[in-house]
Amino acid sequence: MIAMSEAPAGQVEQGLRLSTPVTEVDGVGPARARRLASLGIRTLNDLLRHLPMRYQRELAEGSIADLSMEGIASARGTIVNTRVMGGMGRGKGRFQATLKDHSGTLALVWFNADFLRHKLHAGMVIRVTGKVKAFNSYPQMVNPRWEAIETEAQAPTAAAQERLRPVYPATDDLGSPVIEGLVAAVLPSLLPQVVDPLPAELCRSHNMPVLAEAYRMAHRPGHEDEASAARRRLAFNELLLLQMGIAIKRYFNESRLKAPALRWSEAIDGHIRARFPFELTEAQQRVVRDITGDVQRSAPMNRLLQGDVGSGKTVVALYALLMAVANRMQGAIMTPTELLAEQHYLSISRMLEGSNVRLALLTGSLGSQSAGRARTLEGIAEGKTDIVIGTQALLTESVKFADLAVVVIDEQHRFGVLQRAAFRQGNATGTSGGDAAIASPHYLVMTATPIPRTLSLTVFGDLDVSTIDKLPPGRTPITTRLVGPEKTDDVYRYLAQRLGRGEQAYVVVPTIDAAGHESATQLKSVHEHVALLADKYCRGFKVEAIHGRLKAQTRESVMEKFRAGKVHVLVATTVIEVGVDVPNATLMVIEHAERFGLAQLHQLRGRIGRGTHGRKSVCVLVAEPTTDEATQRLQAIAGTNDGFKIAEVDLQIRGMGDFFGTRQHGLPPLRVAQLPEDLDLLKLARRDAEAVVRADPGMIDPSHTLLKRILVQQYGKTLGLIDVG
Ligand code: ADP
Ligand code: MG
Numbered sequence: 075m076i077a078m079s080e081a082p083a084g085q086v087e088q089g090l091r092l093s094t095p096v097t098e099v100d101g102v103g104p105a106r107a108r109r110l111a112s113l114g115i116r117t118l119n120d121l122l123r124h125l126p127m128r129y130q131r132e133l134a135e136g137s138i139a140d141l142s143m144e145g146i147a148s149a150r151g152t153i154v155n156t157r158v159m160g161g162m163g164r165g166k167g168r169f170q171a172t173l174k175d176h177s178g179t180l181a182l183v184w185f186n187a188d189f190l191r192h193k194l195h196a197g198m199v200i201r202v203t204g205k206v207k208a209f210n211s212y213p214q215m216v217n218p219r220w221e222a223i224e225t226e227a228q229a230p231t232a233a234a235q236e237r238l239r240p241v242y243p244a245t246d247d248l249g250s251p252v253i254e255g256l257v258a259a260v261l262p263s264l265l266p267q268v269v270d271p272l273p274a275e276l277c278r279s280h281n282m283p284v285l286a287e288a289y290r291m292a293h294r295p296g297h298e299d300e301a302s303a304a305r306r307r308l309a310f311n312e313l314l315l316l317q318m319g320i321a322i323k324r325y326f327n328e329s330r331l332k333a334p335a336l337r338w339s340e341a342i343d344g345h346i347r348a349r350f351p352f353e354l355t356e357a358q359q360r361v362v363r364d365i366t367g368d369v370q371r372s373a374p375m376n377r378l379l380q381g382d383v384g385s386g387k388t389v390v391a392l393y394a395l396l397m398a399v400a401n402r403m404q405g406a407i408m409t410p411t412e413l414l415a416e417q418h419y420l421s422i423s424r425m426l427e428g429s430n431v432r433l434a435l436l437t438g439s440l441g442s443q444s445a446g447r448a449r450t451l452e453g454i455a456e457g458k459t460d461i462v463i464g465t466q467a468l469l470t471e472s473v474k475f476a477d478l479a480v481v482v483i484d485e486q487h488r489f490g491v492l493q494r495a496a497f498r499q500g501n502a503t504g505t506s507g508g509d510a511a512i513a514s515p516h517y518l519v520m521t522a523t524p525i526p527r528t529l530s531l532t533v534f535g536d537l538d539v540s541t542i543d544k545l546p547p548g549r550t551p552i553t554t555r556l557v558g559p560e561k562t563d564d565v566y567r568y569l570a571q572r573l574g575r576g577e578q579a580y581v582v583v584p585t586i587d588a589a590g591h592e593s594a595t596q597l598k599s600v601h602e603h604v605a606l607l608a609d610k611y612c613r614g615f616k617v618e619a620i621h622g623r624l625k626a627q628t629r630e631s632v633m634e635k636f637r638a639g640k641v642h643v644l645v646a647t648t649v650i651e652v653g654v655d656v657p658n659a660t661l662m663v664i665e666h667a668e669r670f671g672l673a674q675l676h677q678l679r680g681r682i683g684r685g686t687h688g689r690k691s692v693c694v695l696v697a698e699p700t701t702d703e704a705t706q707r708l709q710a711i712a713g714t715n716d717g718f719k720i721a722e723v724d725l726q727i728r729g730m731g732d733f734f735g736t737r738q739h740g741l742p743p744l745r746v747a748q749l750p751e752d753l754d755l756l757k758l759a760r761r762d763a764e765a766v767v768r769a770d771p772g773m774i775d776p777s778h779t780l781l782k783r784i785l786v787q788q789y790g791k792t793l794g795l796i797d798v799g
Contacts, residue, residue, distance in 0.1 A: 090263040092119040099256060109248035121257060122264055125292050125308070125746065126240030129301055132203065134236035139177035141206045141213055146239070150201040150223060151175035158188045169194070173202065180206075181214040199223050238295050257293050265290055271780040272314065276762060282307040306755065309747035313756050316744075317763035318781065319789035320535035324376075325771050327536065332511035333374035334403060334479045338366050342400045349396070349425050350389050357381075357542040358390055364540045365394050368516060369480065375516035378486070378534060381542030382717035383522045383680025384549070390542070391482040392422060394518050399431055399460045403479035406462045406515075408469075410485050411622075412437040413649045416630050418484070419463045421655065436464035436473065439626035478515045486521045522680070523673050524721045531756055532749070552683040554693045554712045556667075565663055565694050566611040572661050573615050573642050577689065579661040581607065581645045582678055584669050586621045598665045603645045615642040622649050648674065650681055657685030660692070667695035668704040672724040675711045703727055 090098070095117055097107045115121050131145035141147045151173040159168040167188030173180045182202060184190055194200070204218030242253040270277070270285035277284050283291060283303055288311075291304035343366075347354070354362065361379060368375035381387045395405030409415045419435040426433065434450050453459040457476030462468065519537065530539055557565065569579050583598045600619045608617045618632050618641045635641040637656050644650070644659075648670070662682045667675060675695070683691035695712065699705040710723040747755065766778065773782035 090118055090260055092117065092122065092264060092267055094118045096121060096256070099260060101259075102256070106248065106252075109245055112245060113243060113248070118260055118264055121253075121260065122268070122289055122293075123745070124242060124253065124257075126242050126301075128241050129238040129295060129298070130241055132237050132239050135201065137177040138173070138175045138180045138213065141180070143206050143208070145205075146203060147206050147215075148201060148203040149173070149175065149180060150199065151180065153194060153196050153198045153200065154179070155196055156191065156194055158191050173200070179212070181209060181212055182218060182220075183214060183216050185217060187217075194220075238297065238301060240293055240295075261290065261293055269780060271784050272311070273777040273781075275777075277307075280310070280758070282310060285311070305746060309744075309752050310755050310759060312744050312747045313752065313759035314763060315781075315785060315788060316532060317535065317756070317759040318766065318785055320532075321760075321763040321767040322771070322773075322785070324536045325767050327376060327514075328373045329771070330512055331374050331514040332372050333369075333514050333516050334401065334477075335372040336369045336397050336401045336403075336479060336516075338370055338397065342397070345400065346393055346396045349392075349429065351425065352546070354389065355386065355542075355544060355546050357544045358386055361390050361540045361542055362393050364538070365390070365518065366397065368538070369394065369397055374514040375480075375518065376537050377518050378525070378530070378537040378539045379518060379520045379542070380524050380539065381520075381522065382524075382545065383677055384545055384684055385522075385542040386546050387484070387520045387522075387542060388418065388421065389425075391484065391518060391520060392425065394480050394482060394516070395461050396431070398479035401479060403477045404454070404457065404460060404462065404475050405480040405482070406464070406468055406475070406478060407482040407484060409463070409465055411649060412439055412465055412626055413620075413622075413629060413633070413654065414484065415463050415465050416626065416633065417654055420634075422461070422463065432458060432460045434459040434462050434464075436462055436467050437626060438465060438467045480518065481515045482518045482520065484520050486519045522677060522717060524718045531753075531760060535760075548688070549683060550688060550690055551715055552679055552691045552693050554679065554695065554715075556695050556697060556708055556712045559696055559698055562696060565696060566607065568694075569607075569643070569661055569663060570611045570615075573612060576658075577661060578636065578639065578641075578656065578659040579643050579663065580650060580659055580681060581643060582648065582650070582662065582664045583645065584647070584666045586623055586647060597669075600645050600647060603665070607643055607645065612643055616640065617643040617645060619645050620649060621647040648678065650678070654681050655684060656681075657687065660685070660689050662691075662693045663696060664693065665696050667697035667708060668699040672707045672710060672720055672727070675707070676717055676720050679711070 095107075096102050096110050096115060097104075099118070102110070110116070110121075113124065115124050133142060133145050133147045135148040135150060136142070138149050138151060141149055152175070154172045154174045156169070156171045159170060160166070166186050169184045169187045169190040171182040171194055173182055180202070200220050200222050202215055202218040202220045204215040206213050206215055208214070240250070240254055240257075242250040242257075244250040244253060265286045268286040268289060272285070274284065282288070285307070288304045288307040291300040292308060295301035295304065361381075364377065365375065368377055379387055379390060391407060395407060398405035407418060409418060415435060415437050419433065423433055432453070434453055436447075436450055436454075450459070451472055451474075454462055455474045455476055462475075467473070524541075525534055525539070530537070569581075572579065581603055583600055583603055585597050585599045587599045587601045600621055604617050604619045616635075618635070620629060620632050624632070632641065632644070633654070636644050636659075639658060659682055662679060664670065664675065664678060670678070679693045682693060695708060697704075697708055699708055706723070706727055710720060714720060749756065766773075766781075769775075770778055773779070773785075
């Protein structure tokens with residue numbers, strides 16, 4: 075077995091620190107330093123954390139006749155002949171040799187290596203190491219490593235023993251063996267400097283190696299068990315830090331933040347429900363119970379509501395907002411698009427018609443200087459507005475609430491995760507020094523993209539989760555058809571037929587106008603399609619465009635006409651992806667469907683199939699997929715209406731990093747831990763983190779000092795841990 079001190083003698087530098095630049099190591103000049111930097115390696119600490127992606131077994135030296143075809147083998151013998159094939163003088167020739175020992179012969183081939191004719195000669199004794207293949211039923215090694223040895227009888231050196239060789243992420247001009255050599259040279263100096271942030275007790279109880287030992291085992295494992303123990307420990311490290319960050323934040327929310335405890339009574343409940351034009355479904359009732367339970371406490375609610383497109387999240391949100399109003403405080407709902415804010419404003423206005431609840435709409439389109447905007451801001455600041463509906467404009471500095479009690483964030487997946495924190499309060503119940511409570515509203519975060527378990531434990535780990543798992547009654551499932559562009563004519567004739575029956579339709583295209591847009595692919599555009607439909611297929615019907623570049627007023631009036639049935643076809647970009655709710659619209663055509671993401675297609679499709687009128691809703695995807703991934707996406711969307719299944723497929727196709735915008739969540743990436751594979755470790759880490767925080771929330775115990783420092787370093791900003799102190 076290889077001991078960790080086995081680094082080649084003479085190369086171990088004295089005085090190497092974790093912070094030392096790699097350029098101080100023997101053999102690292104400017105060129106190599108550049109290559110290392112391209113792998114993210116600048117200091118010895120980076121090098122230490124540059125972990126092997128896998129290991130290759132190198133077998134102990136054996137006689138030629140016994141060479142195994144599995145793994146990397148070594149043998150020694152005498153060269154009996156050599157030969158250069160082709161490419162003489164240009165360094166491109168192939169060098170061949172035959173190696174013989176007491177048991178048999180082995181063919182050796184090196185490509186692009188005719189220089190070897192100066193180094194290897196018949197009669198030399200060498201040891202070779204490489205993969206053995208059968209060539210014309212003789213064993214052969216291609217491009218083996220070799221070293222000259224004195225005699226065939228010389229004892230094998232350490233390198234000739236069976237071992238696991240690390241295979242590092244490398245580049246074309248910086249191979250894994252070079253990295254292996256560098257690591258081997260510095261590891262003995264570095265390991266004693268590695269301090270373990272985890273209390274030793276914790277490592278012991280999980281049967282995990284301490285950190286320095288884990289690094290040793292990762293870089294120079296004695297056997298497979300060591301390699302996997304190292305991986306487990308290093309993955310646990312990352313997950314524990316993440317979970318600690320989340321646990322501290324959660325603790326902080328619960329102990330230091332103070333939200334108004336809202337009063338709830340049967341009478342209030344009755345008043346609120348009287349506003350809804352329908353009975354809540356069982357699933358909605360359950361979520362309302364979760365929410366009323368939360369908001370009656372003075373710890374801020376932090377709840378994620380997930381429910382598929384059309385599952386009826388809006389009324390549940392309205393319930394929460396009206397709880398604030400019933401307590402003479404304010405509520406706000408934030409949406410990712412202006413159109414959705416406008417939609418909510420209209421539908422909530424309708425439900426609250428005749429009540430004395432005062433609503434305001436606040437979006438970026440209300441010019442920042444306009445008198446209307448100033449009045450709106452004043453109403454919000456003076457508590458004359460009860461419910462504010464808006465976009466991210468709600469987060470701008472000029473928006474100050476008199477006494478905000480409930481915040482709803484709709485379609486959370488369209489925002490970054492951290493926007494929740496940024497609402498401004500005028501009514502702080504204390505200053506933020508010492509132990510005084512910090513005022514916070516209750517938060518309800520909503521999404522139609524179900525969150526896989528791993529994400530709800532990580533990125534969204536500080537949220538409680540409620541799910542609406544059933545659609546409201548009377549829905550007819552949407553039929554989704556997948557057709558090629560050659561069917562366009564049929565599709566629009568069908569669309570016209572349905573308009574003739576008094577139904578309405580959406581046509582979704584990827585761009586507003588084709589001009590100047592990726593001319594090569596000729597994308598269909600809103601303007602082009604309005605003209606095409608109005609002039610050719612839908613004569614006698616009214617076709618209008620809707621997209622993000624229209625003025626808010628125009629957009630509102632187009633939507634109003636569509637809702638009233640005065641406009642029959644809406645040609646749109648993806649602005650209608652969220653929130654638009656017109657039950658009489660039963661047909662949707664999506665052009666260039668291959669260009670849209672899976673969740674996006676599902677959201678778009680969710681605009682139809684909304685009425686209780688019992689008419690069949692159809693979504694036609696016009697697509698010409700050119701990649702496997704696009705084909706998979708389209709098949710998945712055509713194959714199911716179940717948002718949870720679609721989210722799973724999406725996660726499979728895209729992988730963790732991309733899914734759900736987790737790239738923008740701001741948390742440091744996991745380098746070792748693999749999710750969802752390491753879900754068990756994640757749960758273990760969560761349990762430990764919660765226990766540590768429960769026992770020592772301020773992390774003042776000396777055994778937690780280092781952990782705390784690392785936490786603040788890595789997660790301080792993104793999780794707002796700085797405030798935690
Ligand atoms: P989403 O969860 O996608 O935001 P919405 O809140 O927009 O869904 O609701 C979709 C549609 O279902 C709306 O037209 C809404 O009025 C209707 N709806 C919601 N809850 C119910 C219910 N309990 N019974 C009947 N219709 C409902
Ligand atoms: Mg919605």
